[in-house]
Amino acid sequence: MATATTTAVFPLLLLFAAAVAVPSSPYLSPTTLFQNYQKMLTNFKIFIYTPAKPFTFQNPAASLFYSSLLNSPFLTQEPTEAHLFLIPFSPETSTRSLARLVRDLRINHPYWNRSLGADHFFVSPTGIDYSADRNALELKKNSVQISVFPVISGKFIPHKDITLPPVNLAARFISAVPENASTSSFLGYLKWDGKTESNFVEELRKDGDFLIDIERELLDPVENVKNSKFCLLFYAGDVAWMVEAMALGCVPVVIVDRPIQDLPLTDVLRWSDLGLLVAARGGAKRLKEVLNDVSEEKYNVMREMASAASKHLVWNEEPQPLDAFHMVIYQLWLRRHTIRYARRESF
Structure with a gap:
């Protein structure tokens, strides 16, 4: 499946690579982006924990991202293969429930404790607040938050969090x-x-x-x-x-x-x-x-x-090469080696 994706995207990537020589390129680093994007298509793996109960996102961008991910070749059923772990939960989940969710991950799975959640991410359209609870605080400070642009002031941490382009x-x-x-x-x-x-x-x-x-x-x-x-x-x-x-x-x-x-x-x-x-x-x-x-x-x-x-901010019902879905996944790919906070800062 990954091979088919790579083949389908190849003609577009040739055009994309040509941007390296264009002074008006919109990219921060066309060469690096081109190389990393190809690696992402063939190597990136995400494991999704089983949600406590079914839920949906009312926000169009969050809904498209989540549904596209569920049907993408980036998913793996083997957590040992995963670069990142998605924690799925409803947008209506309370801070107390989030703390309980992280506590259960800490107790029942071996992956959270390896990095205190730095190799985990979650989707929250409006972002989550800080909390005095250790578990909820680790989620907020360490894990990658994916929200919808724009994010309420104070609910976005620039060095790690990601925003979804609005749907048009x-x-x-x-x-x-x-x-x-x-x-x-x-x-x-x-x-x-x-x-x-x-x-x-x-x-x-x-x-x-x-x-x-x-x-x-x-x-x-x-x-x-x-x-x-x-x-x-x-x-x-x-x-x-x-x-x-x-x-x-x-x-x-x-x-x-x-x-x-x-x-x-x-x-x-x-x-x-x-x-x-x-x-x-x-x-x-x-x-x-x-x-x-x-x-x-x-x-x-x-x-x-x-x-x-x-062209990279456009959402499609069926994801297309280099569109909004793939660019958000690319940003997650860049965060797969995130350095976590020191343990004492997680309380």
Whole structure:
């Protein structure tokens, strides 16, 4: 099964490897990524503990990831072959129940104690909190948490945790980035929920260089994305359309008043070069200054990179080579040799 997967992905990997020589590559390290991805396809093995009871994920990204993993060639029924261990539990599981779950793993299986859970991971769409209980604390501090972007502040540990790209079904049907970005009608386009940063949005509405779509009231949002140089996203708002916007050649601008480290695929993509982070507290005037300060040459590079990166943020019902599912698995592959915290720090 792994061999078939490798054969199917080979033509795409040839194109992927060509990115090594492209200055505008969206990847942190194209050569390393290409080599590691091939090794992952043929070698990576994950063991899933039997859940205490059946459960489902209501979040689309978490559901797609979990169902794709259950049907993937990465699974093994032999725990001695596994690089990582998945602890499955319902998103509604309480902290006390999580502590009991880890305690049972510690007592009934030999794998947790080898690394205090550093070679384990779990899926929690919103992330889990810290706890005074030793078992729950080890899960939080040592095991890899997979959540959905964006994650509530304080529930994400950057050096080990992973976020899932939001699901946008339309993005999978976009095959080419539109041309003539220099003739864009608008400097920035924003899909607004009608609530987030209302004063800031009101400033944007008064400026003819920005187009505001209030709760999808515009008749053709795709055309308006194509006709805008930058697509504005509130970090705490609707981010699911980010992938579609990037695929259409609209450079993403995340509006947030604090540093963030939970962007999807941070081990793979050069987010600092393909998008912008701008603080809302500077107002519309400051935002406009930042966007206008981007030279045409730099903008064209960012646009090309954003479009290329979007292909790895797309979810498919049946996983495809180099898509969101495989990139998340790749990030897990990179964490298979995680160094655990010292034992005294786990209390």
